[in-house]
Amino acid sequence: MATADEIMEALEDFKEQCNNNKRLRRMQRDWSKVLHYEAADTGDTFTMTVVEGETTRNEMGKHGTPDVVIETDSETMCDMFWGDANPTQKYLKGEIRVKGSQEDVMRIDAITAVIWPEV
């Protein structure tokens, strides 16, 4: 089980990786979304705000109206942001639940593919 601080740390690392990747910023420039993350086993929640491909902030708790809601256990959530798990594989196996459009699921997978192509 991962703590809220550990997940936040993983989120911040993910944010840095995304924002420092020029290729990713260009690819995602038409993607502005509010994403809510829910750790099913601990009840911790997080909000990630993406504006034109740039992750502008990560916050604890739920803020704003989400375009995408991602729910999984806290360990898997950390693995996802550390690049230790393929989120689409987990989603298709029912270990991650996503409420949102299939296009957004593919965008999230594209981010993972660019940062961690081997995952």
Add this chain to the structure above:
Amino acid sequence: MSVIDDILSETDPEKIRKETEFNYREYVNPFALRMFKNASLDIVEGKREGASVWDVSGEKYIDCVTGAGIFNVGRHNTEIVADLKKALDVYDMGGWISILRERGLLAGKLAEITPGNLKYSLFCCGGGEAVEVAVKLARGHTGRRDIICMENGYHGVTGFALPATGRDVYKTPFAPLAPGYLHVPFNNIEAVKEAVTEDTAAVLLEPVQGEGGIIPADEDYLRSLREVCDQNEILLIFDEVQTGFGRTGKMFCAEHSGVVPDIMVLAKSLSGGIYPISCAVFTEDISDFLMTHPFVIINSFGGTSLACLVALATIEYIEKNDLPARAHNMGERFMAGLNIIREKYPDLVVDVRGKGLMLGMEFLDDSIGPRMVYQLRKNGVITIYTFNNPRIIRIMPTLVITEQEVDVVLDALERSLRQIMIQEERFEEGRQK
């Protein structure tokens, strides 16, 4: 040894898979490959026969995608392949500026089998191109601009077809698009009436929305559409790219309602899954536009000698084997089984619907469609969710599917749902802890 000898003589499945994945990763589309692998759809096609396709490693799958209706006559139909081989000994594609006997024969056959007074054909290669021809004919014939299309409709992604497709995700990156396309809710005659203006050239729709989620148009709606079009001198265009050539239990889906469109768009299964061809079939009235503009709609590879011969052989096969009746019968068997499954899994399955062998299963939420695709592959069936509505998976097998194969697909559907049910229970247990 020629390059083709070289390719065909390679039998090591591992080598073929590695080489193919490498080439996709390096030269085709690495992200598409990743998506295929993630979704467990990374099947490198080897043998193809009847209702099935084999991975190069020898794994057999029943194909319930069939390229969204390309392979009505079965995968690698050997009778049509034999005909093409004979044709290849005599013909090349034929010159597009020449007069081709085969093109005339196919146009005549299409005039014979399409409903009502549909008569002339203009040929292209793909469905989107044929939709473009339909739009051009409608604008050229009426002198008006606007095309009324349906929300969530799908008509391809090329120039004049893309704006007709009723979902922004396909269009937004490519703006500005050709103007003059209005989208209204499907199966809503009042919405069409409200959208009609003096500048309306045509109403364009699929008689069963394919990518929209296998949604059949109500027959009364189609009859009312015909009336509205007649009253306002608007053309009615049916996109039968997915529904044509027996798929829905009639040769053309239009026959269910008895409504005859002014233009019918045909593609996919006209090719026999062997040689690309598509066309727009239209009435004599509309052909007047081509009298004054005979060479404004042209296509180098549309209606070649070889494509037309394959199309003629395909139609002959469909008629000889009465594939529309077969689609109807197998569709009924499917529907009976699907209804039993729906009753067994009411928490996951919301609806099952369709016509003939154009069937869809709708789930409670968007995630179940992609997850079912993943599970079904593991259970020996290839399918895909509908692109405009991922909570629906399509079941569109070849029309030569047997009763036993229908039962195999039904069994795979049930096993896949059971596996998803177990995943859901596990997730809920994790949440409660």
